[in-house]
């Protein structure tokens with residue numbers, strides 16, 4: 001039995017070089033037996049990766065099948081209210097959310113967000129058509145969807161253009177969440193035709209502001225930052 005002179009790993013009799021560090025094996029006392037079966041397989045075997053196109057195709061087929069079958073069921077088996085619009089809308093929205101990320105990976109994230117926002121507004125419109133009521137769609141659905149899309153774009157800009165550490169990202173996230181909640185509450189007040197006043201969103205905003213102050217303090221103190229990195233392993 002011999003051992004690698006470099007790393008000390010135990011060597012098989014057939015080894016011409018160390019399997020761990022690649023150091024050549026030369027043992028003048030031991031004549032290497034030729035044609036000895038090596039303990040390692042000669043061919044590299046690897047599990048084939050799933051191609052993203054195949055996955056995209058699967059998602060497309062499942063979405064399409066669900067939408068078409070529900071449409072047919074609604075038309076022939078359970079006619080009356082157009083309930084299948086909700087399912088068809090959900091399938092299309094799901095597809096729009098997933099496909100660009102899986103297939104068109106080189107697109108700009110801003111474009112994904114814009115597409116997602118458009119898909120959500122279109123889905124809300126389908127629901128409004130289904131229940132035949134449009135006030136909530138125009139006064140609540142569209143403003144909130146646009147607000148979320150806009151803030152998602154702002155968040156994407158911050159993540160891509162500003163410092164990218166986990167703490168910095170958490171700072172952008174909590175800032176955006178606080179502002180998002182304020183906008184949603186104002187939109188709800190406006191829709192309910194009550195005076196615009198901050199209630200629950202003020203609480204969320206306060207909590208987010210406290211978290212933000214903690215993050216900014218941590219970011220500005222090098223020792224504190226390093227201690228946190230050490231404890232949380234990032």
Ligand SMILES: [Zn+2]
Pocket residue numbers: 004005006007008009018019020021022023
């Ligand atoms: Zn070695």
